[in-house]
Amino acid sequence: MKIIGITGRSGCGKSSATNFLAEQGYPCIDADRIAREVLLPGSACLAQLQASFGQDILESDGTLKRHLLADRAFATPEGTRTLTAITQPEILRRIEERLRQAETGGAGMAFVDGAVIVGTPFEARCDALILITAPYETSVQRICSRDGISEEMARRRLDAQTPLEELRRAATVEIVNDGTVPQLIEQIKAYLASLRKEEHG
Template identity: 35%
Template sequence: MSVYGLTGGIGAGKSTVANMFQESGIPVVLADDVGREVASKGSDGLAEIVRSFGPDVLDSNGELDRRKLGTLIFNDPDRRRELEGILHPRVRDRSRELFSQLEHAGNQIVVYESALLYETQRHTEMRGVILVTASEEQRIARVRSRDGSEEEAVRQRIKAQMDEEEKRGLADYIIENNGDLQALKREVDSLIEQLLGR
């Protein structure tokens, strides 16, 4: 079985592309979902987060309050690295378990969608990396219409991410998402044919 990484900056459209893969019958493992699972109520991941960051990161139901945790790590690179040290190994191990289950179920191809594929070095484990990209203006417009963010806030988030040109240089496949959904679907369908060797 081949596992392909799917990544892209904020507003590039990687979630839309992930959905298109799923609609085509190709399983997609979402790093964000795995991250939520390994820090869910009752997990050892959550227990370690509480040991490191204190009980204030829990909500009234005893679940992780991601907003509170985000506030703690936002401007503190050391605290962010501490959190990553707790979460990333657990996400890696759990996603490998999921890949194994999908392989045993007879899947030829699996897509692993992660915004931090390069930053976590997971790209080295992939058969290939698919980068979804779009112009900065397109990305800003999408994020603003999606969650109402201010333009400058979106620009700062883009700036905080790994450089787009650096990602391009590391990618095996690039999906340009500057057009409409039909154009994107054609590009994804063409890539799926290529990956399946048809």
């Protein structure tokens, strides 16, 4: 089974691309959603996060105060690295589990969508990597309207992510999403057509 990664920074429109691929019947594993799952009450990661970022990051019912954790973790490069070191192994384990299910189900191609594929052990598992990009200010506006946060917070979030140049070096193909969702989908369709052509070579 071919594994194709889809990556990009916040607000680039990755989810629009994967929603379309899922509608076409391709298995799509959302690594960012799995990253949220490993932070749900009862997850083994939470006690480690408390030890690093403070006992008060959890509510009394065990729910994570996401904004508080994000503020502390993304305040310094060390904090970001610590967060990754705690959550990444469990995220990767869950992704592999879902890929096995897709392959067992007979899928010939599966997509893994995640902001943090490049620079992780999972990068080597991808047969190809699609990078979706958008102009910086466009991304800022999309993040603000999606998450209801200030422009300053959106910029901080973007600036804490993997630099675009690093993503470009790793990518097999770059799709620029600076227009509408239908325009993005046309580019995805063209890429799928080129993949099928390669396969039938």
